[in-house]
Amino acid sequence: MMRELETGIQFLRGVGPRRAALLERELGLRTLDDLIHFFPFRYVDRSRMTPISAIAPDVAYVQVRAKVVERKLISPKHLSVLVEDADASRMEMVFFKGVKWNYERMSPGAVFVFFGKPQVYKGRLNMVHPEVDIPQEGGLTQGSLTGIYPSTEKLKAGGVTGKVLCRMQEEALSRCLPEIRETLPDAVMQQLALCPLAYALRNIHFPLDAYALQKAERRLKTEELLFLQLSLLKQKYVRRNCEQGIRMPLVGAAFHACYRALPYALTGAQQRVVREIRADLAGGHQMNRLLQGDVGSGKTMVAVLSCLIAIGNGYQACIMAPTEVLARQHYENISRYLRPTSVRCALLTGSTPKKERKAVLAALADGTLGIVVGTHALLEDTVQFHALGLAVIDEQHRFGVDQRSRLWQKGPLGNAVPDAPVAPPHVLVMTATPIPRTLAMTLYGDLEVSVIDEMPPGRKPVKTLLAGPSKRAAMYRFLRGEIAAGSQVFIVYPMIFNNEKMEDVSNVERGYEEIVREFPLPDYKVAIVHGQQRPEDKNFNMKAFAEGRAHILVSTTVIEVGVDVPNASVMVIEGAERFGLSQLHQLRGRVGRGDRASCCILMRGEKCSRESVQRLELLCRTENGFEIAEADMRMRGPGDLEGTQQSGLPVALRLASPARDGRLLEEARAMAKRILEADPFLRDPANGLLAAELQKQQYAIKDYSKIS
Ligand code: ADP
Numbered sequence: 284m285m286r287e288l289e290t291g292i293q294f295l296r297g298v299g300p301r302r303a304a305l306l307e308r309e310l311g312l313r314t315l316d317d318l319i320h321f322f323p324f325r326y327v328d329r330s331r332m333t334p335i336s337a338i339a340p341d342v343a344y345v346q347v348r349a350k351v352v353e354r355k356l357i358s359p360k361h362l363s364v365l366v367e368d369a370d371a372s373r374m375e376m377v378f379f380k381g382v383k384w385n386y387e388r389m390s391p392g393a394v395f396v397f398f399g400k401p402q403v404y405k406g407r408l409n410m411v412h413p414e415v416d417i418p419q420e421g422g423l424t425q426g427s428l429t430g431i432y433p434s435t436e437k438l439k440a441g442g443v444t445g446k447v448l449c450r451m452q453e454e455a456l457s458r459c460l461p462e463i464r465e466t467l468p469d470a471v472m473q474q475l476a477l478c479p480l481a482y483a484l485r486n487i488h489f490p491l492d493a494y495a496l497q498k499a500e501r502r503l504k505t506e507e508l509l510f511l512q513l514s515l516l517k518q519k520y521v522r523r524n525c526e527q528g529i530r531m532p533l534v535g536a537a538f539h540a541c542y543r544a545l546p547y548a549l550t551g552a553q554q555r556v557v558r559e560i561r562a563d564l565a566g567g568h569q570m571n572r573l574l575q576g577d578v579g580s581g582k583t584m585v586a587v588l589s590c591l592i593a594i595g596n597g598y599q600a601c602i603m604a605p606t607e608v609l610a611r612q613h614y615e616n617i618s619r620y621l622r623p624t625s626v627r628c629a630l631l632t633g634s635t636p637k638k639e640r641k642a643v644l645a646a647l648a649d650g651t652l653g654i655v656v657g658t659h660a661l662l663e664d665t666v667q668f669h670a671l672g673l674a675v676i677d678e679q680h681r682f683g684v685d686q687r688s689r690l691w692q693k694g695p696l697g698n699a700v701p702d703a704p705v706a707p708p709h710v711l712v713m714t715a716t717p718i719p720r721t722l723a724m725t726l727y728g729d730l731e732v733s734v735i736d737e738m739p740p741g742r743k744p745v746k747t748l749l750a751g752p753s754k755r756a757a758m759y760r761f762l763r764g765e766i767a768a769g770s771q772v773f774i775v776y777p778m779i780f781n782n783e784k785m786e787d788v789s790n791v792e793r794g795y796e797e798i799v800r801e802f803p804l805p806d807y808k809v810a811i812v813h814g815q816q817r818p819e820d821k822n823f824n825m826k827a828f829a830e831g832r833a834h835i836l837v838s839t840t841v842i843e844v845g846v847d848v849p850n851a852s853v854m855v856i857e858g859a860e861r862f863g864l865s866q867l868h869q870l871r872g873r874v875g876r877g878d879r880a881s882c883c884i885l886m887r888g889e890k891c892s893r894e895s896v897q898r899l900e901l902l903c904r905t906e907n908g909f910e911i912a913e914a915d916m917r918m919r920g921p922g923d924l925e926g927t928q929q930s931g932l933p934v935a936l937r938l939a940s941p942a943r944d945g946r947l948l949e950e951a952r953a954m955a956k957r958i959l960e961a962d963p964f965l966r967d968p969a970n971g972l973l974a975a976e977l978q979k980q981q982y983a984i985k986d987y988s989k990i991s
Pocket residue numbers: 547548549550553576577578579580581582583584715739740847
């Protein structure tokens with residue numbers, strides 16, 4: 284059984300121990316099973332050639348069949364080859380690698396098929412490092428579509444070319460396919476109209492035709508997404524079925540006192556979300572809820588009211604923020620909201636002085652402290668609660684999915700106290716990143732989602748402009764006018780990291796020098812904040828700006844979250860094309876918080892591409908965070924949305940992408956729900972395959988309740 288699947292790839296013809304070691308090192312492939320699950324990332328239709336005269340520059344990949352006219356060694360590391368196709372149209376092929384070898388085979392008169400991305404360089408059409416094939420060779424494919432596999436320089440140097448990989452796949456498949464057994468129950472296959480696994484594996488490598496490839500992709504993607512959803516949702520169903528949550532039936536005096544004293548009425552959306560949370564807390568199951576709301580939508584108030592419910596039932600609450608600055612600001616705001624109540628609140632961060640820290644820890648342990656606000660410091664073992672009932676995690680996307688789960692495994696929050704509750708605390712995760720629905724489903728399949736989709740009244744729209752380098756002088760003139768009218772200005776630089784993954788601050792420091800030259804003392808005061816400063820310097824500068832003593836704050840994205848300076852009505856973002864749209868949207872949410880009309884100026888660099896300009900223009904047109912996030916994900920892929928790197932998923936998605944495969948994801952999720960509704964523990968023999976596969980793949984389950 285499974286003999287072939289477990290065979291090492293070194294036993295394939297023409298591989299051997301050396302190449303096998305290389306394949307394992309470079310691609311992590313060890314067995315034939317690994318190999319046949321290593322899929323092409325795109326396909327070339329070998330039957331379609333583009334005439335050189337029909338090539339539009341800067342388009343996708345094309346394939347041309349052409350004859351070598353002339354080869355020229357420009358330098359030992361630069362080979363230029365002029366080729367001509369059947370219509371006598373010419374273009375240049377350029378090689379900077381494998382120069383010697385390519386020079387030898389590119390003898391004038393030889394005909395090749397070149398595949399690559401065309402571009403125009405100095406007015407001439409060329410292709411850099413095309414894939415080169417000899418026409419008519421191949422014959423490995425079933426149809427005309429040939430899979431192209433991800434590769435590395437070392438692999439190519441070690442002789443493992445695309446063609447060699449194809450040959451290996453061919454042999455591996457013919458040995459393994461008879462052993463392949465279905466991983467999905469019949470009922471699931473039928474309901475989702477999926478093709479069998481063996482057919483899918485065959486056709487993902489060697490598609491019979493475009494239709495077969497489509498079927499294969501659909502089957503394999505759906506399977507990935509289904510197991511992902513099962514692994515995420517199973518937790519939720521199991522929890523719902525057996526795990527007890529802390530029951531919090533009361534609202535309590537503190538809630539009412541705070542609510543009555545609010546200087547404003549809650550928005551409809553805030554009221555709805557508070558009701559949802561109240562129902563969760565009273566329900567007897569552990570709450571795991573994600574609260575999404577655009578910057579400025581008033582999430583803090585919702586968090587405070589939720590904490591007060593916990594307190595009204597005799598429990599404590601904690602609020603965890605990703606940065607010290609944000610924790611402090613939360614602490615200050617929350618303390619203000621708590622003034623009409625008798626609830627005690629404290630701040631605990633890495634820089635809390637020892638004596639104060641000791642007092643906070645003691646008050647947490649004996650229960651006299653109701654709410655603690657802090658950073659990662661809250662996760663340390665020394666932090667013990669008398670009775671933690673609710674944990675609020677703010678702006679959690681900044682933690683990164685991976686990092687967060689590591690944090691949660693790291694240590695229990697408040698255990699080992701004799702009369703502490705046995706049940707895990709409720710968890711409320713808040714994020715300002717308007718995560719598109721499909722991505723939220725992928726990342727937080729086990730969380731319920733609440734959305735604040737309404738802004739508090741009176742918020743002014745932020746007028747957003749895109750400006751090129753030639754507008755710099757005009758931009759400075761505009762800033763002088765605004766400052767003269769009493770406004771303050773943010774100037775934000777992209778965060779750049781050097782090789783050691785340290786924030787490189789030369790960029791923002793150079794910017795600061797220029798701004799100080801343009802806005803000299805004594806008329807102007809300029810503050811600077813970045814990640815490499817000592818905390819006291821950062822706080823000093825931040826405070827100078829928050830209190831209105833500095834006119835301009837030059838910074839990196841450290842100001843992204845939380846900072847509330849109502850008098851700052853202008854934001855300039857330098858090198859705007861280097862940011863994600865969602866990040867820009869969050870940044871501009873820092874202005875428009877006061878009475879002034881506010882604006883955001885996106886300064887683009889000299890080399891900003893047309894695509895980037897289009898992306899940035901979308902931001903000028905709309906202030907809808909969800910629309911922006913969807914567009915961002917479509918254009919850049921989910922991996923680029925901050926903190927949502929796919930590596931953080933409990934299941935590696937090889938083929939499926941939440942950005943592109945939204946519909947398949949919905950289908951898979953609905954199916955996973957149907958299965959778990961009926962059989963939450965997957966104990967039904969009909970679900971045996973699913974249970975076994977889930978276990979086999981060791982889909983590490985990220986359990987958000989394990990913060991307890
Ligand atoms: P978020 O954390 O969602 O970005 P905040 O909770 O910081 O937003 O709220 C932004 C601002 O809006 C704060 O100054 C807050 O006092 C104010 N605010 C919150 N809710 C309301 C409301 N219902 N009406 C008016 N102002 C509100």
